[in-house]
Amino acid sequence: MKIIVDAMGGDHAPSEVVLGAAKAASELEIDVVLVGNEEKIKSCLGGQASRIEIVNAQEVISNDEPPVAAVRTKKNASIPMGLRLLKEGYGDAMVSAGSTGALMAGGLFTLGRFEGIERPAIATVFPTKKRPALLLDIGANSECKPKNLVQFALMGSIYCKEIMGVEQPRVGLLNIGVEEEKGNSLVKTTYVMLKELKNINFCGNVEPRDFFDGNFDVVVCDGFTGNIFLKTVEGLAAFLLGQLKDEIKSSIKYSLGALLIKPVFNAVKSRLDYSEYGGAMLLGLDGILVKCHGSSDRKAIFNGIKVAKKFVESDILSEIKEAIKETEGQVG
């Protein structure tokens, strides 16, 4: 198996990416293709280079660039080059900690959509009181049709089963009430369609305030709503922790107490970072693309490559293809 790795993506690229990829190459019994600035990659690698190949890419796409324009103009950046290698079958999957937008835009442009999928989605995992839950779409599609959400439910459900190891994932629809008749016309129509679907375990509407109870494994929504949810979580978490910090500073007694429970704050904060920058899966593209979080260190890159390997070994794509075909018959 050969995994293509974008050596230039992420806050700690190329060094941490290269070191994580090198570890994966030596421990996971896979070959790695590092795409990026050859000179820099070589200097990061030092001596160790078994099962590693370098493909030189002159340019880099940053997180600040408008994704569509970036992948069109910077054809020699690591993301578009990696995607072309993937498309040509030079590797089995691609891993990147670079711009999600560029990966999605470039993915659509170079790989195209997976057979039968109308809209690919971005999925990410959030912590809950129980096991983590997968939410999709978190921002690829600002406007969705009910059929898109049904496909998100199918893809998310299969991903959750195969990669997260959940038998019969409980699928929910993000909504403003639990009753079937609640919400806007998109979710109302989607509800009826999901209820009819035989190949997923649909468990009804889930309100954002119950999301964190962990009674759902896969939650679907349109990309506008999902992105609002994601960014509200980010914003409120930062606000709350900031408020706690400010209050603590106001007295010596508080500062002492805070010192004692510092590990508690750090533990909860790291669980949150998980949700804030917890990486994302691009589901529905015709190729396997794993997005590591932007702040990935070598361990996170190693884990991303491990997920990609699991994805390649799994039967996800053919399962999705079959599920989509069955669904066409069910929901038209």
Added chain:
Amino acid sequence: MKIIVDAMGGDHAPSEVVLGAAKAASELEIDVVLVGNEEKIKSCLGGQASRIEIVNAQEVISNDEPPVAAVRTKKNASIPMGLRLLKEGYGDAMVSAGSTGALMAGGLFTLGRFEGIERPAIATVFPTKKRPALLLDIGANSECKPKNLVQFALMGSIYCKEIMGVEQPRVGLLNIGVEEEKGNSLVKTTYVMLKELKNINFCGNVEPRDFFDGNFDVVVCDGFTGNIFLKTVEGLAAFLLGQLKDEIKSSIKYSLGALLIKPVFNAVKSRLDYSEYGGAMLLGLDGILVKCHGSSDRKAIFNGIKVAKKFVESDILSEIKEAIKETEGQVG
């Protein structure tokens, strides 16, 4: 001035409501009409009853009842009776800590919409790093047109100026990106219309993660999105505080630390309660309706009546009427 108070609404009704209303009657130079179970109200009042009148209502609408059905079938409950008194001009405003849904449904049914307003909205205040910000609509309208959002911006802006005392409130549009071209078709069209409006201080898109920075005073969105935001805030806050509590329990050192900074947690939590159950304004109905939070104690009820008084004394309704008229010319 005469304020109608729903004596039966809220978790601590009737006692806390009655005591808050009695305080308002004696301190704010207003008359109060308490609507609810006469016997219970009298027993709560004890001796003190100056400037207070009781209107007996036999039924109560709870928070769990479907609002529309409840206001139609329970015509003698305190909410519908209070609204009828308001409609008949027996009082200048109504204050309730009861079901928001029943107040909105009953309000539409009994009072109707304010001249020129297509859709009334529910507005609530959230804490930020700076001063509190008003968000609307947080759930009255699951489906909105751009024109509705423009009217929300006008009403919110006038309310923020008159009641919250902010000169030139900075108005924002809740979106998934700050750039004009971001979002779904609703927000894209709304953006263009808000930009053209001369009678508000439109400052662009605001992402939920920046909401809490406090750089906007009034933020508008459709009721589905606003309700998702509200419930994500509620859910995440409960989840985070729960996680902190669980971690703290795991060691004696942590428990000691937590004991020292308990007032910090309480301070931040109470600031949050503010946002979770922080009361709401029903804007756009043809009458003044102040919704206190469900967990209101006598002080919160007193403050709610104070807001209602300020609302009556202000020129909000005629300002809104004028703004709507001007806008018709501008945005068609």
